[in-house]
Amino acid sequence: MRTKRSTPYLFLMPYLILFSVFIIVPTVMAVALSFTNYNAVETPEVVGLTNYINLLTQDTIFLQYVLPNTVLFALIVGPVGYMLAFFLAWSLSQLTKLPRTILALIIYSPSMTMGVAMTVMWRVVFLGNQSGIANYALTQLGIITEPIVWMLNTNYIMPIVIIVALWGSMGVGFLAMLAGLLNISPELYEAASIDGVRNRFQEVFYITIPSMKPQMLFGAVMAVVNAFQAGNIGVMLTGSNPTPQYAAQLMVNHIEDYGFTRYEMGYAAAVSVALLGIIYTFSFVARKLFTEKD
Amino acid sequence: MAINGNKVNPKKFHKNQIPFYLYLIPIAIFMGAPIVYIINHAFKPMDELFAFPPRFFVSNPSFINFQNLFQTAAGSSIPISRYIFNSFVVTVAVVLLSILISTMAGFALSKMKFRLKNTIFEVNNLALMFVATAVTIPRYLTINTVGILDTYWAHILPLIAMPVCLFLIKQFMDQVPDSLLEAAQLEGAGSFRIYWKVILPLTKPAIATGAILAFQSVWTNVETSNLFTSSESIRTLSFYMNTLSGVGTVQGQGMAAAAALIMFIPNLLLFVVMQSSVMNTMAYSGMK
Numbered sequence: 001m002r003t004k005r006s007t008p009y010l011f012l013m014p015y016l017i018l019f020s021v022f023i024i025v026p027t028v029m030a031v032a033l034s035f036t037n038y039n040a041v042e043t044p045e046v047v048g049l050t051n052y053i054n055l056l057t058q059d060t061i062f063l064q065y066v067l068p069n070t071v072l073f074a075l076i077v078g079p080v081g082y083m084l085a086f087f088l089a090w091s092l093s094q095l096t097k098l099p100r101t102i103l104a105l106i107i108y109s110p111s112m113t114m115g116v117a118m119t120v121m122w123r124v125v126f127l128g129n130q131s132g133i134a135n136y137a138l139t140q141l142g143i144i145t146e147p148i149v150w151m152l153n154t155n156y157i158m159p160i161v162i163i164v165a166l167w168g169s170m171g172v173g174f175l176a177m178l179a180g181l182l183n184i185s186p187e188l189y190e191a192a193s194i195d196g197v198r199n200r201f202q203e204v205f206y207i208t209i210p211s212m213k214p215q216m217l218f219g220a221v222m223a224v225v226n227a228f229q230a231g232n233i234g235v236m237l238t239g240s241n242p243t244p245q246y247a248a249q250l251m252v253n254h255i256e257d258y259g260f261t262r263y264e265m266g267y268a269a270a271v272s273v274a275l276l277g278i279i280y281t282f283s284f285v286a287r288k289l290f291t292e293k294d
Numbered sequence: 295m296a297i298n299g300n301k302v303n304p305k306k307f308h309k310n311q312i313p314f315y316l317y318l319i320p321i322a323i324f325m326g327a328p329i330v331y332i333i334n335h336a337f338k339p340m341d342e343l344f345a346f347p348p349r350f351f352v353s354n355p356s357f358i359n360f361q362n363l364f365q366t367a368a369g370s371s372i373p374i375s376r377y378i379f380n381s382f383v384v385t386v387a388v389v390l391l392s393i394l395i396s397t398m399a400g401f402a403l404s405k406m407k408f409r410l411k412n413t414i415f416e417v418n419n420l421a422l423m424f425v426a427t428a429v430t431i432p433r434y435l436t437i438n439t440v441g442i443l444d445t446y447w448a449h450i451l452p453l454i455a456m457p458v459c460l461f462l463i464k465q466f467m468d469q470v471p472d473s474l475l476e477a478a479q480l481e482g483a484g485s486f487r488i489y490w491k492v493i494l495p496l497t498k499p500a501i502a503t504g505a506i507l508a509f510q511s512v513w514t515n516v517e518t519s520n521l522f523t524s525s526e527s528i529r530t531l532s533f534y535m536n537t538l539s540g541v542g543t544v545q546g547q548g549m550a551a552a553a554a555l556i557m558f559i560p561n562l563l564l565f566v567v568m569q570s571s572v573m574n575t576m577a578y579s580g581m582k
Contacts, residue, residue, distance in 0.1 A: 007402075014395040015395040019457070026436055027424070092318065094301075094311060096307055106325055107325050113332075121329070167325065172462075172507055186303075189301060189302065222458070255427070265431050268431060272428040279425065
């Protein structure tokens with residue numbers, strides 16, 4: 001569409017101003033702060049790469065617990081959550097409208113309850129005494145005799161956090177993929193079956209996925225973000241930061257621990273920058289995957 | 295016809311659809327059970343909250359937890375109506391403003407030609423991965439510098455620019471045929487008129503989805519109250535609800551469940567309304 005030269009910028013301006021002030025500037029500041037020693041009161045003191053060197057050599061908690069936890073958590077909640085979201089959306093698209101809408105609503109609803117509601121629910125399910133639902137069910141089934149103190153047992157905290165994160169991960173990415181699936185023209189499928197596409201598998205890979213690439217990429221991005229944003233689940237469920245013996249300590253928690261508990265803002269900023277780096281690596285991989293399939 | 299008699303978005307039930315139900319229904323039960331549980335929990339009277347063995351369903355529903363919730367609020371200096379009012383103002387402002395600026399920006403990025411177009415879109419794409427909690431500290435410093443600390447704006451302004459909203463809306467606008475816009479231009483419509491009369495009506499599904507996203511980001515947001523405000527009188531409902539859920543007692547559990555339900559219901563209702571409109575518009579829009 002042809003416009004005056006200034007028109008696009010007029011339309012973009014309100015967004016760009018807010019975007020710069022609240023997203024770009026803080027990110028740039030985080031990078032700048034990461035090279036300083038800053039306790040939120042005194043003027044930041046420039047320390048060069050010290051924070052990063054400490055992060056990679058001195059911070060045993062980071063190297064022993066936080067980093068491996070974050071990678072494990074992100075790999076499972078990201079790619080697995082994503083494939084699950086696509087699979088569920090695809091399955092739903094094969095149903096008639098009413099049951100599809102109802103089932104989609106139910107599957108989507110957990111992602112609306114993140115935060116307050118989620119904490120209450122899952123805390124009751126995984127209550128450490130025998131009146132917790134999980135303990136009661138397992139006792140009734142004869143699997144355990146003594147109640148398990150879920151939120152203090154380091155073997156269980158991480159798996160529970162992952163399950164809860166997956167449970168809440170069928171969010172907007174899932175919806176976008178469902179919408180994308182339903183938007184594919186039926187003629188494409190008919191043409192494909194005439195052209196010799198034989199099974200569902202071929203259909204999904206040759207017709208469905210290429211036809212809904214915008215939604216697929218969007219879903220992938222949402223999966224990455226979701227995987228890293230869900231970092232608060234462990235702290236909310238166990239009610240403490242750090243989580244018991246750092247069993248579910250993720251980078252987001254580590255940042256808060258240093259930033260708001262110890263007021264080592266410069267160091268916290270260095271962890272933030274490292275986290276952003278990891279997130280961008282993940283999303284870079286996701287984008288590569290989807291540009292190749294073109 | 296499509297393979298095995300199955301096809302996408304079928305009009306009628308067919309026995310080939312049964313296998314999908316066989317796993318979708320159990321998954322839906324797993325996903326929905328905790329929510330059904332919280333609804334039941336919120337209406338349990340004291341003796342049922344304490345009951346052993348624990349019960350899933352409520353047998354004598356009562357509003358005692360909601361009463362306790364409102365009484366606790368009445369006992370503090372700020373009435374609950376104030377938190378509700380604050381949340382309402384902040385939520386409406388964020389949803390409307392973020393839709394407005396994202397659709398405007400999306401229109402420019404999708405349909406206009408200018409030099410920085412690709413750069414801006416790329417930067418926005420990178421920002422999709424922006425995790426606000428990672429840069430909470432510099433965000434606080436920026437908000438302090440802008441001078442909106444401890445005002446309503448501290449709830450509103452930081453949340454309006456949502457890269458996800460813009461991305462989604464722009465992607466959707468790309469599917470609007472250029473010929474429609476050119477036809478409108480030939481009839482003498484200016485850019486703003488085209489935006490208002492052509493683009494907005496044709497992007498309703500994306501707008502609905504954007505509204506859901508914006509709503510969720512603001513309605514359950516605890517961070518802005520926690521970090522960017524200090525006066526109790528301008529904090530939001532989600533902040534207040536969050537302080538309650540910290541109470542570990544059984545009575546606290548009932549109250550927290552009631553609070554969780556109050557936070558959840560508007561979310562659910564909005565989604566039910568919007569989702570049907572998204573699906574309807576998608577099914578009948580016929581543009582591809």
